[in-house]
Amino acid sequence: MWSLYHARLHRRLKEEQWLPQHARILIAVSGGQDSVCLAKLLRDLQPHWHWHLAIVHCNHRWRPDSTANAHFVKGLAQQWQLPYKLVTALEPPATEAAARTWRYQAFREVACALDCSHVVTGHTQSDRAETVLLNLLRGASVTGIGTLQPVRPLGEVQLVRPLLDLSRTDTAAVCQQQRLPIWQDTTNLDCRYRRNRLRQDVIPYLREHFNAKVETALAQTAELLAADRAYFAAEVARVAPEVIRTAPPALDRDRLRQLPLALQRRLIHHFLQAHLPGTPTFTVVEAVRHLLNAGNGSQTSTLRGGYCLRVHGQWLQLTAMPPQPQSAPADSAL
Numbered sequence: 285m286w287s288l289y290h291a292r293l294h295r296r297l298k299e300e301q302w303l304p305q306h307a308r309i310l311i312a313v314s315g316g317q318d319s320v321c322l323a324k325l326l327r328d329l330q331p332h333w334h335w336h337l338a339i340v341h342c343n344h345r346w347r348p349d350s351t352a353n354a355h356f357v358k359g360l361a362q363q364w365q366l367p368y369k370l371v372t373a374l375e376p377p378a379t380e381a382a383a384r385t386w387r388y389q390a391f392r393e394v395a396c397a398l399d400c401s402h403v404v405t406g407h408t409q410s411d412r413a414e415t416v417l418l419n420l421l422r423g424a425s426v427t428g429i430g431t432l433q434p435v436r437p438l439g440e441v442q443l444v445r446p447l448l449d450l451s452r453t454d455t456a457a458v459c460q461q462q463r464l465p466i467w468q469d470t471t472n473l474d475c476r477y478r479r480n481r482l483r484q485d486v487i488p489y490l491r492e493h494f495n496a497k498v499e500t501a502l503a504q505t506a507e508l509l510a511a512d513r514a515y516f517a518a519e520v521a522r523v524a525p526e527v528i529r530t531a532p533p534a535l536d537r538d539r540l541r542q543l544p545l546a547l548q549r550r551l552i553h554h555f556l557q558a559h560l561p562g563t564p565t566f567t568v569v570e571a572v573r574h575l576l577n578a579g580n581g582s583q584t585s586t587l588r589g590g591y592c593l594r595v596h597g598q599w600l601q602l603t604a605m606p607p608q609p610q611s612a613p614a615d616s617a618l
């Protein structure tokens with residue numbers, strides 16, 4: 285039976301056309317409440333949309349119950365009569381980040397093998413709120429905070445997150461209403477992971493003492509920032525050819541000085557990212573920006589890759605520094 289949540293998702297999908305009729309869709313199911321909820325809602329909407337659905341589960345081999353977890357998801361797929369694909373890691377990934385990279389690569393490969401045009405994940409508004417907070421705490425810019433979008437390319441397929449309007453409370457309600465079994469991932473309770481601490485301690489505290497709808501508020505912030513991010517990316521692409529000289533690589537100080545601070549920083553960041561290893565830090569971007577009004581011959585300290593930026597009249601030129609075996613790169617501790 286359809287619930288209000290079915291109707292909400294159906295309406296949203298009609299508005300946004302994220303998952304067109306007859307699409308071949310791969311559902312990433314961990315076994316937790318969010319992805320089980322997603323799979324059930326899509327399964328119930330399937331007759332209206334004529335989708336071809338399949339389920340993928342990734343076994344990271346992290347926990348003693350990983351194989352049982354994979355079996356659990358297989359059981360759901362059988363119950364819903366959906367094709368099921370299991371991908372098992374050869375070696376357990378060393379970090380959360382490595383696991384994520386491996387998982388998305390696996391989604392992509394399985395999608396291609398099954399000829400799917402879309403991969404869907406069960407990310408919710410709660411995940412989005414947590415991502416905003418985590419990124420804020422590490423000092424990210426607009427570009428870094430407004431992540432976790434409903435649609436993004438994943439190689440040749442589209443990655444879609446249809447549940448970004450639902451909170452974790454909502455997905456729990458769906459699972460309860462529909463009497464869906466859920467796999468309890470014991471690592472979700474481990475507060476050594478920062479996201480779990482946010483989920484268990486910080487967000488409930490903020491909800492109680494600051495804003496009863498804190499997750500909605502933070503998800504709205506993410507939505508607003510995503511639009512700002514798209515705008516700035518377009519502006520950087522438009523202005524970059526006027527400001528950046530490619531050979532030899534340099535920034536036009538006269539032109540940069542005329543631009544708003546927000547664009548100055550982004551163009552410098554864009555330039556450094558293109559020419560130096562790693563991600564430029566705020567401190568390095570600011571050090572470069574301070575050279576916009578500095579005298580001829582002024583320069584930054586040695587940056588990653590053994591370069592500096594040096595003032596040559598109108599230009600801020602990327603210059604190779606002589607090797608300095610004794611001293612660490614100036615931004616290495618950042």
Ligand SMILES: Nc1ncnc2c1ncn2[C@@H]1O[C@H](COP(=O)(O)OP(=O)(O)OP(=O)(O)O)[C@@H](O)[C@H]1O
Pocket residue numbers: 312313314318319340341342343344384387404405406407411
């Ligand atoms: N082991 C898995 N197998 C299949 N799908 C998974 C697995 N783990 C996570 N997913 C998918 O990813 C969604 C988000 O899961 P989770 O929040 O645990 O991952 P995350 O690492 O925070 O994701 P992201 O890196 O995209 O933010 C799940 O709802 C599910 O759709």
